[in-house]
Amino acid sequence: MVNFSVEGLREVMDRKNNIRNIAVIAHVDHGKTTLTDSLLAKAGIISSTQAGEKHAMDTREDEQAKGITIKSTAISLMYNLEDWRLSPLKAEQYDGSEFIVNLIDSPGHVDFSSEVTAALRVTDGAMVVVDCVSGVCVQTETVLRQALTERIRPVLMMNKLDRCIFEKCLSAEEIYQQLQRIIEDVNVLISIYSDDTVMGNFRLDPSVGNVAFGSGLHGWGFTIRQFAHFYAEKFKIEESKLMKRLWGSNFYNKETKKWGKLPGEGWVRGFECFVMDPLTKMLRAALENSKDEVVLMSQKMGIQLTSEEKQQEGKHLMRVVMKKWLSVSEAMLEMIVLHLPSPKTAQRYRTDILYEGPLDDEAAIAMRECDPQGPLMIYVSKMVPGKEGGRFYALGRVFSGTVFQGQTVRIMGPEYDPNKKKDSHLFIQTIPKMAVLMGGGSMSIGNVPCGNIVGLVGIDKYLLKMGTISTFEHAHNMKMMKFSVSPVVQVAVQCANPTDLPKLVEGLKRLSKSDPMVQCISSETGEHIVCGAGELHLEICLKDLESVHAKIPIKVSAPIVSYRETVSAKSDRVCLSKSGNKLCRLYATAEPLPDGLPEEIDEGIVTATQDFKERSRHLVENFSFDSTSSRKIWCFGPHNSGPNLLVDSSKSVQNLHDIRDTIVAGFQWVTQEGVLCEENIRGVRFDLQDAHIHPDPSHRRGAQIIPAMRRVLFSSMMTARPGMMEPVYLVEIQCPDSILGGVFNVLSRRRGHVVEESHDQNTPMCQIKAFLPVRESFGFTEELRSQTGGKAFPQCVFDHWQVVPGEALDVTSLAGSIVTEIRERKGLPANLPALEAYLDKL
Template sequence: MQAIADSSLNQAFLKADPQNVRNVCIVAHVDHGKTTLADSLVSSNGHISARFVGKLRYMDSREDEQTRGITMKSSAVSLYYEPFLINLIDSPGHVDFGSEVNSAVNLADVALVVVDVVHGVCSQTESLLRQAVASRLDMVLVLNKLDRLATELKMTEAEAYRHIQHVIGHMNSSLSQIIVGAFLENDQDDLSKMEATEARLHFDPAKGNVIFGSAVHGFAFSLDDFATLYAVKLKLEDKKELTSCLFGDYYLAGGKIRPDAEAKGKATLFEQLVLKPIWEVHKVGMVDKDIDRLKELAAKLGITGVTSKRLDEAFEEFMRNWMNLAKTVLKTCLRCNSPKDAFANPERAAIITGSEDHPLIKPVQACDANSDMVVVYVAKLLKCDAKKIAMCRVMSGTLKRGTSLFLAGASESDPLTVNSLFAMIGREVVPIEAAPAGTVCAFELTEWLTGTTFCSTPTSTPLAFASTTLEPLVRVTIQSLGTGDDWDELRDALKQLAILDQAVRVIEQENGDLALITAGEVHLQKCLQDLEDMGIQNIHVSEPIVPFVETIIPESYSSYAKILTVQLTECFMKSAGLRLKLRAVPLHNDVVEYLQKNDAIMKAIRERSATEKQLTQFRDGIVSVAKECLPGWKGSFWMRKSEADIAELVDRIWSFGPIRAKYNVLFNGIADYDRPSVWETKPGVKRYYPLDRAIVAGFDIAMTAGPLCQEPIQGVAIIVEEWKLEAPVIEKPFARILDSDSDNSDAEPTEDEPIPEPVTPLEAPSLTDFNDPHVHGQLISAMKATCKAALDKHPRRLVAAMYKCKVQTSSQALGKVHTVLAQRHAKVLNEDLNQMSGLFEIEAHMPIVESFSFCEQLRKKTSGMAAAQMEFSHWQLLEDDPFWEPTTEDEIEEFGVKGDSVNQARQYVDMVKKRKGIFDELIVVSAEKQRNLKRNK
């Protein structure tokens, strides 16, 4: 390997052949050693000193990353080992930064999956495996922190071997489940193809896709390294024989390899030939701390370069010269796909193009540096040395200074001219002249981009790289404190942030404020830092807000007759002669989940772009799910409905909910009102009436603001059972109708008071002719009010967004962890002792609204002995009735007359009402005049 200076990197890019390029991303759970591994690789190329590996955190260029000790943004470095160019992308491990991991995966062809060999497979490890499998990346397993097994856990060679076997087995088990799940999800039943995929990705040290080492000490090895060493000593003609046996149930006896080591109580080859010498070196260098003995071992093994007089530095020099990490990683990565080969696989090419007939699929598959078609995919934007930089991958052709690029998919756009081109070196950039196909580089921008795919010729369709699946839920309102130009700059920056971070949503509210919605607390802080890096300052950011959802549930103790009569709600508008009858009905959770899975089709229905095939499949799916869960649902309107009744109602769906409350349904339950349903693309003989949209508009408004605290509603069906336009009742001028409920209803008119003339009914106009805008507005208001009244006849509940929280802690801090979880209203699901790490692992569901500053509180209470990882799990119904009051004697005795016990749902409702300025409670219940007890003299 030959390390080169930054000034020579330009020549490295000019000489780069796609076959000799490797794009490698490092992915791992938090604190498993990604950034330290990157430091080791960077130091091998001469950019930093080996002494700073694991301390400098070279790839963490942001101040908040250095402060927190975690990676928050993906960053790249180009390393040159003539003639090979390695583009290394480091990625975050925190679950909030899934979009950053997504950017790293999209730029790479090879994934180094780093696993702390002590802790083993963690929650984020499985998520990253799933992402790598979905993107069809080659994977290499790096078992990091091997030194801890010998020095901290004091394992023997045999114990360490079994432990490593267990970790690799766990990884393969997770990988197998992910592959099977991916095939089933895509409705693929080709068993042979699934088995071939599993066999190709299966982690096996004998295959060369498993590396053992310690990034902080700069050493790593594969079985091939020791097989090469021992093949000569054992006089084996073919080292492959030793490689295949070195991690198996084999032992060495009489200079020959024999099977059944475990059955015969013998030390395996891996224990005897690999772990034993490594354990001996660690014992001398880190336990006994004998520098003279260490140098004797170096001389015995023929290792040079151990010159330091400090023991810790001498030990690392010994290990780096004996089993160099960069050399091992490079050799392993060179066995993986190059950019030239990566997209030759039609399946992977189809992933980024979206279809086999995409106009860019051929140049992307060819990955030809000499192609006239230059295709560039921009993965992320960043600021470096006060420059706006777009980090990208060249998919085809050669990107040069002066190249003009067009935004793919834009009907009309001015070309973007590349004036400055750079190679990435972590926090720095190095100017280069050109970047051929397959390389990762960056170019300077004069203004922020509005897309991610650029071509040298105008193209109608952009590339369709995979995006993150994180659901943004934490919202803040951002206001500029400057002038109108500052507002425009803030708006443009937020728009740019949303384009390249799929976990970000930006909404311009009705009052003109800008709402930023992020995946979590840490992600929010990272986004605010991004805005600052873009030069956006002098802004005001509100307190974070987490949304809730409202719903209704069945009244299990109600009779069916009561459900049919009491829950029916009627509204009569005298002035317009409109009569409206409807009922609110809860939808089963299975139906709601089906609607959520088919969100894309529901969007197409709203936009009137759904095909007949899509509508038929969606309709049949709803009918199937509804028939399974709705009939016999105790306490609900559906309890005695037959499958035929349910199918008929599904056929008469009037509308689905609005964008803010999509998972609700409006049914047309009027037998003689023959209007088109959502399933009909062509109305035919059926027609819409002028007031029809008023009904839907009223329904939409009602669903966006529920009765509890005006949060969106979910899982509710509104069934309109009657809608009539009758003769409006209008009094003649100066006429008066006596109210039968008034006090003087029986009084005789006086002589001075004229006798009221009779009410004159007008002739009822037909629905087809009645198109008065005033009545439209009245009907919208009536529909909204009637829906709200119908909802009030059911038990109302709040639905909260939940995190799945995983906490690792020692036994000493276990009680404090449970205390903190209880204070946050978290429900513990599982608690197990990890036999590999000796730490307790606690799984719990926690309301996202309770999660702010949770990790910080956890660290303080446990003195740093506990660490948590949180990711969005689901929406959960809160069982507490927000309006519950004790009624029985036992309840009054236990909770008091007012029911002063903690009601979690009520607390959340009051909190949201206070934030929205909805006041419906008396602050002073029984006011009395204050008296002064002092007697005046």
């Protein structure tokens, strides 16, 4: 029975200190969805007997069938907390005992990392779930890095503790050392990626209460504080002091009843003596059906068991007793409320990195103060398909102001530029309806104040995937999300029945809306291409396209990898191109960008919108740019955000600034469709060396300049040793030491190379990290499993771009064969045009 109503929820929405917006993040199969079941059961959304097995947040059929989360799902929950749980908070830090937790359960599989990014943007805190046996894995690091980059504060839930006790049969001291090591690993990541100057210095420490332990499957869990609260009265010690003694190097002597800092005979670690011992005794007694012992221990702990519950046996008895004694939902809830920030706190330090405009305008001030009376600012991070086909809820976070039904708002797409008088990315519309998202369903609501998460209806006509909504006329956009994965795998789709083409085109539009990462491209050759992050991501997208969005049978090509064109040397001459009317001349060269700069552009460290003096200083200090040319960067490309630069290196050219826009347009065209095979360009700096421009404006229009610019940039690339770049996965493989030979064989056959190998001291397991080109990754998992008898578990995550070996202009090399293959696929002439086709002579 749901223990709250929309009216009750709406009332608490006004209490900024009592809201927690959190995302649950982790590596795949570490137990996120299983744990969220317990939180849903405590809020009355599902029955407590189903918690741990229902996977209520997996709302799609394929999620339930595959047993993994595919889409991040939002739900609003309301709780009433006991006074003793709130005692560490100061009086001004909360308002009443009712709390709203807006929770987003996110996927753990690397192919769906974009869903994690979308979830993190609208939340302020993250519950990081780590399997006590597997520890910190590659995706744990990826999602934690994403969270800390967005200035999201984490807490840690150590799941599957029961596996350490029963499956691994570790002693209490070994369990402590294992948990301590994992917590230290997470703290190392936090120290690397967090910004201490803004968010404060926070470490995860069980003795503070921001780490919980438990078993989501069996519904039990605890924080050190719960045990400290229980023992505080008995020992007559303050709860906070006792928490510090129950973790770390604090030892207790049962004979002398004293505490000490050093181990020795008769001294037992506080965690082992007061936490693990009673826990293990209760678990073993319940599992082994020692009912008298269970009843006796339950009475000591103050647990009341009904006669019906006492009749249970084995695992059922264990679950009943443990849930009553140490409920995992209470442990998680206490950690979320006490150690994660409210919107009022979080927006003070998050606004600086979220808002693109001046940080002293009305919108920025209202966001920082989380002011419900200020101008409306909403960031829409993703589109959620509604129950009725074809319509989407825009999932957004209200950062300032209050959004209400019928309100007239400015809907700004990601490309919106506030400096333009008229912008095609701006729509002024009214909001017809809004809702609170509840997992697979929704509840209508009249208005929502800042600090909350909301689903807007009717906005999907104007936004494709994400955007900003405001009522402030001079509002700037909120920063675009940076994804940790790239859509590097693509397939061509066509309808089985040619008459269904309009349905396919409409279905592709809906598919593009429904996923933050997927790209649907309709090429000039009539091909419809779907780009995804990996094989599984594409499989899910294509299934959705066929069964949900287009509802027609489709045919799919074999997967194709997207490549990038680049250069590896400076042009061997200054290239010249004349306009069609021969009255204008452009001179240019190309050269590779310094190592590391394309990655900084991708990560948003170097951008087109930052202050040019600050950017110039950064390029001069870190990448040895010339101080003059670093200030004369005209634009980035493609889309004014890609990893290529156009630099004005000319000296006193007349009328140059009159044709700047058309020169930039030519550059953008070239960076989207390179000279070798019309793939995007990456890591190239083009310098405009000189120009002769006709003084009559009618002779220097776009039709003359843009093709000339394209040809001069093509010829400058052809003279700068052009090459191809391919995407590379970082593969993390966990396997027993005995099958290492098989793993290395598979990797070497697929051009993979090992970069790190580590062995676990406690188990005969090995962890290998290797780089594997995406081109070689198709069928990699199947081959690895067949070679190792299913004992190796790989996880691939996009890591970087690398240059393909060989000369791109030599068809016998690997790079040349890739160019030929792509040209053939795109229907381009098999032979590359000669340099003379682009290079003009005076």
